[in-house]
Structures are given as C-alpha cells and as structure tokens.
Amino acid sequence: GRLVQGKIDRHDHFEALACIDDALNRVPEEFVIEDRRRFMASCFRHSMSMHRELKFSGGVIHQLLLRELDHDRPTDEMLFLLGNYVVRFSKVEFSLTTGLRFGVVPNTSMYVAVENGIHQRYFPIHDEISLDDLRVVLTRGQFQQAYDAVKLCLIYVLYWILMRVDERLKIPVWQFWLVEDLNAFNSFSWGAHVYRHSIFSFKHALPR
Template identity: 30%
Template sequence: MVIHQPCIQHFMKLNALGWAGQVLHNTLMRLTDHSDNGDALWFHVGEKPGRFSIYEFGLITGMKCVGSTHLPPMAEPRLIRRYFSTVRGVSRENLELQMSNAKFDNDEDAIKLSILYIIFCIPLSNANSVKIDPKFFALADILDEFNEFPWGVLS
C-alpha cells in the first residue's frame, strides 16, 4: 500500500518537538483581542497587529481547515475489534501502548494506527486518558477519506 500526500505529511517530517516556554510566554504577552467574532488570535508585535486564524493554521500545517467534521454513527470499527478488544474506550495511552508493542497483522494496519497516533499526539493532543472517538478508527480504515477529513477544523 502506498500513501500519497497524507493529511499529516508535515508532522511526519518532524524530528523532535521541544518545549519553548520562553517563546510561548513572550508570544502570549503580546496577545490582544481585536477580532469582532472571535475567530482569530491577534498579537501586537512591534507597532503592528498580527492575526493568527484557522487560515494561517492551515497554511502552516497543510491540514484541511474547511468542511464538516460530522461523522455518521458507525458499527464498532475493525481496528478497535482487532487491536483493542480488551479495552473499553480507547485512549491515547492505549494507542501508544499498541504502537510500542508493534504487533500488527499487516503493514496496512500499522500505517492506519500510526497516522491515528500522530494525529492524536500532535495536532489533537490531549490528556493520555481522554478517549478517542471510535469513528476516527473507522475513518482510518478508509485512508482516502481520512486524508480528506478536515483535521485542521478539529485542531
């Protein structure tokens, strides 16, 4: 199986993510609120205001930032049945354990769980114990639809 232009291609090129607390603090100290409808963050840098909205987020990450994030109800996804049958509600921690054990039936499943892992560890990062909606596992089973999903809207 070959994945062409995965929706997370920019994140796959990252070597290591470091914490830059001073940069974040400096940026937040410049945060102002100039948005009429709250759809952007505005920063005062030098003598000029600068905007960071979902548009800029999409440009930087390459993720799709328009469209509906609604997914219809689905039966229990195959990936959950196969790799998480003993777990009630798959969390990011469960997904991380499965990735570190690296026991997969085939390469396709390894790729599908890997892209879910990247999505839920970087742009949709949350506490390890937060449950991942099973619909995303079903979506990962259809890679073309997974890549077309507006992940930037959720991020």
C-alpha cells in the same frame, strides 16, 4: 487593543515522531514499503518532515499569549502585538503551517463500526481507548494486516501531535471507524477540526 494577562503550560510531543518511525519500521516485511508510502501520502505527511531536534519552548508561547490583543474581528482569530507589529493567527496561517484541509466538518455520528476493524483486533477488551493504549500497540509493533500501522499512526499523530490532548482523555471511537477508509480519513476536514480545538485552547489558556 488592550493586552490580556495569563500563562500557558509546557507541552512537548516531538518524541512522537520517533515512535511513528519505529512503528512503521516494525511492519511485516511484505507490507513495510507500501505502508510507509501510504503514510507519507496521507493528510498528516507534513508531520514527518518536522525537524527531529526541534525544542518546544513553553516560555515563548507564554510570552506570545501575553501579547494578545482584544479585537472586534472574527472570534476564531487572535491578534498579537510583537514590537511595533500586529500579527494575526487565523485559519489562514494555520492551514499554511500544517497543510491540513479546511471545509465543513460532518456529523461524526454517521460513522459506524467496521467488522474486524483495527478497533476490534487491537483493542478487543477496551470500550474506550487511551493514548497510552494506542502507544503500547505501536511500540509492540505486531501488526496483522497491510495499513494497520498507517491507520494507528494517523490517529496517534492526530491526538498526540496535532491536538495535544490530555493523556487521560479517551480517543473518540468514531475516529477508529473513519480511519478504516483511508481515502475518507484523508479527505476529512482535519484542518477545521484541529483548528477549532487549538483556537479554543489558546483562548482559554489566559484568564480573562
């Protein structure tokens, strides 16, 4: 295939792991053991197993993307030429790496606000919530009910570690409604949701 040219910016969000740890440690004493257990049993539990001294190298990712090959395979896959080897990045590799569930992503308009849910209790004057708003609540650590810290940490992992979004973007409110039911949140096809975002970002990091 033909090599394409481009570049990628540097993003390093591993410090979020410490933020999550700190938030779970600030849970009221009567909730702390159960909250941490519930988070470590969640769909994003693999994130807490990441080595805390990992260093992200934008240069390595840049060099990898410079070795992307044109191909006639499915459009949601990427091929790279590494030495004499052609390697693939697809849903398979993404699932093996992240442990996230793949399946049909439902219509998110089906989720509705929960009375006195975390959205109302922690962000009462915010119609739109930013990552910075969420980070302030996690850092303050004044959690009111069991699993509140778990729910807020799950959204933080999703947006700041897995999806690596621009901090200026707002968090979709349906995710605050979905996370009220932890079983439903953990069963959601986050692999498909995050992969779709990731493959789009990788493909558009390079000028065509």
